[in-house]
Amino acid sequence: MDEIMKDTGQGHSPEEKEGAENKAKKKDAAEISRRGFLLGTAAAIGGTALLGSYRNAYASKDLSGWPDRFGCLTDLSACVGYRSCEAACNEANHLPKPDVPFDEVAVFKAKRRPTVNAYTVVNQYKNPKDESKPIYRKVQCNHCNEPACASACPIHAYTKTPEGPVLYDPEKCFGCRYCMIACPFYVPAYDYESALKPKIVKCVMCSEIIKKGGIPACANACPVGAITFGKRSELIKLARKKIADAPDKYIDHIYGENEVGGTSWMYISGVPFEQLDFPTNLPNKPLIEETKGFLGSVPVVFTVWPALFGTVYAALRHREKLDKGNTHEKEEEKK
């Protein structure tokens, strides 16, 4: 029965899936204790205890992020392109008024991106199923679980807060813009116009508001409820349920659940994400994982190189000394 459900991958509720997961966990636990028993008898004393603590220490390194972090779920099939989120964001973050008003539909002619004056923008895409109903995609910072921008910053100007938002401190930044290079979603914008105080600008998930128990301005403003704010873990359950309840309406993918290690802002959609300019070539592990190996080699180089090259140098000196001795002896012989 379990096997069949896995194969179809659809049509079971989160509760059912959790039940299956629990069953698997219990099976694992049984496996562990049986193995523990065997080892324990073999090692006679303390074997299981040691193994247990070792296992825990190992497991604790595999952090899956702040447990109660918040996030948003954007249902792209619900969005109708009112851009009230853009207007609300503009007001909540005290950004300059745009040249074109927020109800001007002509902005959809070009694809836009977040800039120093807009933390979020909505773009329009053709709907392959029904041309009369275009699809709208809201773009803003996705607040990754393990943000590449934060791993890129040499001055630690970025923080992943326990509440979920990824925040940036302009007081630390010297403007290298490596965070912009690293961001897989092309989110951070730079204030190139400023000569004296240029800084990175990006969505903050209305961090101040959510700390006080409120919800982000864009989510609050959406007239069709396309953005749901909540605990990330709950949002994933909700997204699964939505997909399960209407398998014809949604494609079976929650964008941001696993991409680059998961993001706080996630999406469900009726059309494949690559048709909406979502990067679909990203790994599921956090981007920093690639650099960890390299950074791990640094202390090794610092310790091994001096010994290695010092030895080569010593060998050379030794050889030179021997050579000198030899020529000296030869000269003596000649005399």
Added chain:
Amino acid sequence: MNDVSPEKTENFRSWFMDKLLMGMSWPEYSRKLLTPFNIVAAIVLSIGLPVLVMRAVQGLASVTHASNEYPWGLLLGWGLFGGVPLSATGFVMGTAYYIFGFREYKPLVRLGILIGFLGYLFAVIYLLTDLGRPWRIYYPMIMGFGTASVLFLVAWHVATYLTVQFLEFSESLLEWINSRRVYKWATMMTIGMTIAGIILSTLHQSALGAMFLLTPGKLHPLWFSSYIPIFFLSSSIYAALAQVIVVSTLVAKFMKNATDNDFLKNLDRLTIGLGQGALIGMFVYFFLKLIGVAHDDNWYLLATPYGKWFLVEILGFLLLPAAVLTYGVKKSSAGIVRFGAFYAVLGIIVNRINVSIIAFNWNLPDHLHHIIPPWQESAIVAAVFVIHILVFRWIVNRMPVVREQPEYKGLH
């Protein structure tokens, strides 16, 4: 301090002016400055320096594309990513001479160290031009430690290595101003500094490549590879050897007065030796690149437009110069080796521009149109490059770099 006589001050003044003007009088010296190269340099600077002032006053938007998709352009693609591998000369020549004992390369060791020192210095200058708030350049050392950042490592290593290279080069400087006591101290730390140079160079040459490990979605898969730190490191070694050939060729041709007989007499033979080293490095790097393609099973991408460009880089700018070098070494022709070295240096620049500019963001619409630098950015790059050459020439003309100071022979 009251007993410093006016006479003594006058003596020091004339000694100092003598050093700066290379023993010429002012009118004589300024007449000597009127050369075709200097006129070209003056024109480049008269365009580039005002643009640099504009950048300082009006911000980066006035001189770059100011793009949020393309945060880095020619300033870093050329100045940092292109310049740093060609500045591995100090570490490569220092290691070969002091650690591995290639004693006959002595006439080229100081040249290698000077190219390296200035290369890093000017990489930092390009970086300062590109940083949004350059006056905060020291922030990674004080304000916050981004220990998970590869750029944090690069910042620390470039700063430390710049100091190390200055200390390595100080021998020439101290001979020039004839400061025997300090000179003794400087020669005592040579081995320590050389080993420090190996550590710092191997790490940050590879770190420049490792910076792109964060961008698997943006850098074209043929250039993105988990091997990219090793690619950058191994190619910097042959780049350094080729660069020493290139610069020594130019020095021997245009700055003969600054050289001595030892340098000129041995140069052809040493050039062939360096060429031999470079070609081995190039074949090693070539096979590493092949392993990179095989590791990710990217063969199918070679038939795409970017794949063809990748083949142009690998065959036309790597295998072909390596073949030229091989032919030159086999024929014992310094001329052919020199040609191969110029070609190899060009190839390195092509590779670094590919990684940092051409293959980066390859999947964005209108990509190739976006990467053409605005003239202002190019003007700054040209001006900084000219200053780089002028500073190099100023030092080589005055200090014992490609010649030996008779009084110090055998001391270092």
